[in-house]
Structures are given as structure tokens and as C-alpha cells.
Amino acid sequence: MRILLVDDHAVVRRGLTMLLNAQPGMEVVGEASEGNEGIQKAQELKPDIIIMDLSMPHGKDGLSATTELKKLLPDVAILILTMHDDEEYLFRAIQSGASGCILKSEPHEELIMAIQSVYKGNAYLNPAATKRLMEEYLVNVNRGTIDSYSLLSDREKEVLTLIAKGYSNKEIANQLVLSVKTVETHKGHVMEKLKMKTRPELVAYALKKGLLGYGV
Structure with missing residues (x-):
């Protein structure tokens, strides 16, 4: 699995690189510190998976970059990495075309599982997030806001x-x-x-x- 990391914190990127390169079948092939650089690197490196930070104050943010990348590279799997445990961010991540969303507070084992899941073409949301997503979806259906x-x-x-x-x-x-x-x-x-x-x-x-x- 060829992985591109997009995060504005160098320490986070370094830690993830060490973690993922130690996993069988995983290789971090590039890094970027904001969305625009991430888009450029993705087009150059053609990774299988992009781990995208949600909040990057300098340059393009993670959601905007994800939306653009899914138009340029529709087959790439994008896993959103965020500290925000909030329904609004969850919905926006899915709407942008991300294959999944995982909290930065989750254990390393959960991150590895998420990467493996999106690599296989599956969506990844932790059980709590899935429950909230379904509840909100059903509410919108009942309100008539979703056909x-x-x-x-x-x-x-x-x-x-x-x-x-x-x-x-x-x-x-x-x-x-x-x-x-x-x-x-x-x-x-x-x-x-x-x-x-x-x-x-x-x-x-x-x-x-x-x-x-x-x-x-």
C-alpha cells in the first residue's frame, strides 16, 4: 500500500511514517504539509491511500483538498484524520468523497485497521460514528429533506x-x-x-x- 501523508504537523507525519513503514505491506511514499501540496504530491506519486488531516490552517484544508483530489484521482482512497468528534465534520468528510474518517485519539491498531479497510475499497467509520450517521440520516428522511x-x-x-x-x-x-x-x-x-x-x-x-x- 503506497501511502501519502498530508498533515501540517511535522511531528505527526514523522510518527505516522515510522508506524506505517513498520507494517508489512505498507510504505509512506510522500508527505505534504497542506492541501495544495497534497494535491500536487498525489498527482506526482499516485498513492493508493492518502491520510488527510482535516484542519490545516495554512493553505488548503483537508475537506477542500479531498473534494478536488476525488475529481483528479477518483480511485484514490482518502482517510480523513481529525481531532473533531462531531457529526458536522463526519458528514462533511463523507460528502467530500473520503473513504473514511478516524479520530487522532484512536489507538494505532485502529488506524492500521482503517487503512486496510479503505485499501480494500470499503468505507471506514468507527461504530459510534456509524450509529450517529445513521440516526441523522433517518431523521432527515423522516423530515423529507432526503428523498x-x-x-x-x-x-x-x-x-x-x-x-x-x-x-x-x-x-x-x-x-x-x-x-x-x-x-x-x-x-x-x-x-x-x-x-x-x-x-x-x-x-x-x-x-x-x-x-x-x-x-x-
Whole structure:
């Protein structure tokens, strides 16, 4: 794992370099002291993982750098390192495109685990952060500030569109090469997630979403 460190504290970078270089399969290939330098080094070195400090008072901050890097190098995994145990920073880190977020106060073992996780393409949040993220997400869904459509899987969206077009469960099953029972299960999940109880409600919803090629 080729790792780039972006942190404004030289002592932190030195300590992380010693820690990570001592791990099998990990190598720190570069360092940067602020976001702009981090972007430049990332383009030059093409690391697998960037460990990005959230708060860097000089130059570009970690969130802004992460947002720009994900446009320039979409495949790079970025792990945000922060001292802020706060929902706002957690949401902003995820929205910026980071693969994970870890507190500077976490044990070294947790950091190693986080790096291994994002390297494999997974997201990393500690259990407490995950719980807070889900709670806030559900609150926003209930308030209507997040469209429940985003909760549907790709298959459920396909089933919803076909239902709205007037296909029967059997016809949907034939078209998607599924069993009728599986289609009924998907339909049940769609209705549950959208909090609807009838087919006409689903049709009206699909029309509003423009799933039929035209909206209302």
C-alpha cells in the first residue's frame, strides 16, 4: 500500500511514517504539509491511500483538498484524520468523497485497521460514528429533506419503474429473469421504503420522479 501523508504537523507525519513503514505491506511514499501540496504530491506519486488531516490552517484544508483530489484521482482512497468528534465534520468528510474518517485519539491498531479497510475499497467509520450517521440520516428522511428514492437498490428501482408502467408481477419476473416471488419481495421492499401501501401510490410517485419519461 503506497501511502501519502498530508498533515501540517511535522511531528505527526514523522510518527505516522515510522508506524506505517513498520507494517508489512505498507510504505509512506510522500508527505505534504497542506492541501495544495497534497494535491500536487498525489498527482506526482499516485498513492493508493492518502491520510488527510482535516484542519490545516495554512493553505488548503483537508475537506477542500479531498473534494478536488476525488475529481483528479477518483480511485484514490482518502482517510480523513481529525481531532473533531462531531457529526458536522463526519458528514462533511463523507460528502467530500473520503473513504473514511478516524479520530487522532484512536489507538494505532485502529488506524492500521482503517487503512486496510479503505485499501480494500470499503468505507471506514468507527461504530459510534456509524450509529450517529445513521440516526441523522433517518431523521432527515423522516423530515423529507432526503428523498426516500435513494434508499432503493438498483433492482428495486427497476421493479418500481415496471410496476408504474403497468406490468404485472409475472411480466416483470419474465422481463428481469426473476421468480414471481422475488418480484413480490422487491415490491414489498419498495413500498416499505417509500411508505406506500397501494400500486396507484407507486404509479403516482414514479410519475413525479419522471421514471416513465415524463413527469407531473
